[in-house]
Amino acid sequence: MQEIIILNKTFVPFLEHSLIQQRIEEIAVQMQKDYATREPLFLGVLNGSFLFAADLLKNYQGTCRISFVKFTSYHGTQSSGQVNTLLGLNEDLKGQHIIILEDIVDSGLTLHQLLLTLQSYQPSSVQVASLLLKPKALKMAVSVDYCGFEVENDFLLGFGLDYNGYGRNLKHIYKLKTKNVYA
Ligand code: IMP
Ligand code: MG
Secondary structure, eight states: OOOEEETTEEEEEEEOHHHHHHHHHHHHHHHHHHTTTSOEEEEEEETTTHHHHHHHHHHOOSSOEEEEEEEEEEEOSSTTOEEEEEEOOOSOOTTOEEEEEEEEESSSHHHHHHHHHHHTTOOSEEEEEEEEEOGGGOOSOOOOSEEEEEOOSOOEEBTTBOBTTBOTTOSSEEEESSSOTTO
8 A cells, every 4th residue: 555645745654454354253253143033224425435335235144124314414594504415315214123234423512413313213223333523522422332443533545434535435444643633
C-alpha cells in the first residue's frame, strides 16, 4: 500500500483490504448465529455503506433482505440550520428485525436520527452494524452492536468513505496525513 493524493491532500495507508475482508467475514458469522431464528432486513445507509453492505451480505448466508436509505442534508437560510430527510424507506418495517449498516459512526448524529425515525415504524428489533466507529467523537449515546474497527478521531478515506465525493472506490482504508482535512 502506498500513500495517495486526492484533491491535494495526502492519505496514508491505514487498514488493508484483506484485513477489512477478514473482519467483515467475522461479523457475518456472528450475525448468522445471532439471527439464526430471525430473518433480518438489512438497511444500508447510502452512500458510504455500499461496499461494506455488499461484502457483508456476500458472507451472510442466512435468509435476509436488503434495502438502502439515504439522508438528504441541506443548509437552509433559516437559523434552524440543517434539515435531514430520509429517502428510500419504502419497506413495511412493522414487526421487522432491522440491522442498520453504516460505514462509520462519528458524532453519532446521523445514526441517532435514523433510530428515532425507524422507531415510528414499529419494527420488532433494531441493531446497528458499522464498519468503523470513532468512540471519542461520539456526541450521542448510540450503541453499535457490530463494529468492524474502533478508530481514533482521524479523517479516513476509502472503502465507501469519501473526501469531497472522491475515494469511495478505494479498496483499502487510508488516513489523512495531516490532522485536519480542512487545514
Ligand atoms: P456522524 O457524525 O456519526 O453523523 O457521521 C456522519 C457521516 O459523516 C458518516 O456517515 C460519514 O459519511 C461521514 N464521516 C464521518 N467521519 C468520516 C471520515 O473520517 N471520513 C469520511 N467520512 C466521514
Ligand atoms: Mg455515511
